[in-house]
Amino acid sequence: MPEQLPESMKGTTTIGIVFADGVILATEKRATMGLMIASKKAKKVYQVADRIGMTTAGGVGDAQQLARILNVECNLYQIRRSRPITVGATATLLSNYLNQNRYFPYYVQLLVGGVDEKGPSVYSVDAMGGATKEEEIVATGSGSPMAYGVLEDRYKPGMTEEMAIEIAVRGLKSAMKRDAGSGEGIHVVAITKDKFQTLGEDTIKKYLAKTSA
Numbered sequence: 001m002p003e004q005l006p007e008s009m010k011g012t013t014t015i016g017i018v019f020a021d022g023v024i025l026a027t028e029k030r031a032t033m034g035l036m037i038a039s040k041k042a043k044k045v046y047q048v049a050d051r052i053g054m055t056t057a058g059g060v061g062d063a064q065q066l067a068r069i070l071n072v073e074c075n076l077y078q079i080r081r082s083r084p085i086t087v088g089a090t091a092t093l094l095s096n097y098l099n100q101n102r103y104f105p106y107y108v109q110l111l112v113g114g115v116d117e118k119g120p121s122v123y124s125v126d127a128m129g130g131a132t133k134e135e136e137i138v139a140t141g142s143g144s145p146m147a148y149g150v151l152e153d154r155y156k157p158g159m160t161e162e163m164a165i166e167i168a169v170r171g172l173k174s175a176m177k178r179d180a181g182s183g184e185g186i187h188v189v190a191i192t193k194d195k196f197q198t199l200g201e202d203t204i205k206k207y208l209a210k211t212s213a
Contacts, residue, residue, distance in 0.1 A: 011181010013143030014044060014055035015151065015171050016111045016122035018136055019164035022192035023113040023120045025053045026168040028143070028176055029185040031060055040184040047196055049074040052090050052114030053189050057141035058127070062106040070094055086116040091123035091131045099129025109140045115193050143175030143182035150174050161190055165199070169207040 011032045017024040031042035044056050046067040054070060056063030073093055077085040085093075091112040098106060105127045113122035122134045137155050139147040150171040156163075165188060175182045186208070188199040 011143070011179060012044065012057035012141035013147050013172055013175040013179060013182040014057050014111055014140045015147055015168050016055065016113045016124075016134065016138045017151070017155070017164045017168055018113075018120050018122055018134075019161055020158045021120070021161065022115050022190060023053075023122055024161070024164045024168045024188065024190055025055050025111065025113050025122075026165075026172055026186065026188045027055050028172050028182045029187060030181065030183040032181050035180075037183075043187070045187050045189050045198075046071070047189075048112075049078075049085055049090060049114065051116065051191055051193065051196055052085070052087055052112065053191060053196065054094075055111040055113075055140070056108060057110070058108035059106070062108050063110075066094070066097075066106060066108060066110070069097065084116065086118065087112060087114045087121045087123065088116075088118075088133070090114075091125055091133075094125050095129045095131035097129075098125065098127060102128050111138060111140060114191050114196075120191070139171065139175075141175075141182070143172075143179035146175040146178050147171035161192070165190065166207055166210055169204065170211045173208065173211055 015026045027044035031039040046054050048054050048070045074085045110125045124138050125131045137151040154167045186204050190197045
């Protein structure tokens with residue numbers, strides 16, 4: 001197994017931030033195969049329920065399969081119980097699925113974030129099924145140490161959506177400068193009780209301009 005590690009190296013930076021009215025999920029767009037950039041437009045944020053999203057770090061195939069499974073399970077939950085699934089229940093569902101497959105694990109590290117009747121929240125879920133509720137900020141992937149440097153320094157409880165987006169973009173920009181597995185572009189999703197919104201390229205450019213000011 002150890003000799004296979006270089007070929008299975010993965011790189012990513014994903015960020016989750018809880019702000020006053022919701023959650024920001026943000027990632028970059030590079031997908032790598034060892035030292036090769038396999039894709040410059042990789043999707044790493046998925047909508048799995050009406051107001052819940054999931055970010056992915058790790059094996060692309062594993063992440064895509066889990067996103068499909070989770071989307072189906074969240075829809076079934078709503079049909080069977082006649083109410084939307086909560087963020088915590090979504091994270092628990094994902095945790096249980098990963099734990100049941102730990103002998104043939106999915107090589108992923110995931111964030112589940114969104115807004116439900118209890119308010120905004122973000123959970124970190126590892127490949128063995130461990131789920132942890134993050135109260136404020138969280139980052140995963142090879143670029144997370146650089147991202148955390150920005151997030152820890154700039155995060156403030158109760159910040160606005162605009163402020164949360166700005167520090168998410170700053171964190172990703174920092175990671176993309178120093179982590180070879182992170183790069184190409186930025187994908188940001190803002191989730192509140194009223195929306196699940198993917199920011200457009202022009203909006204992202206405006207926030208990047210602020211980081212250079």
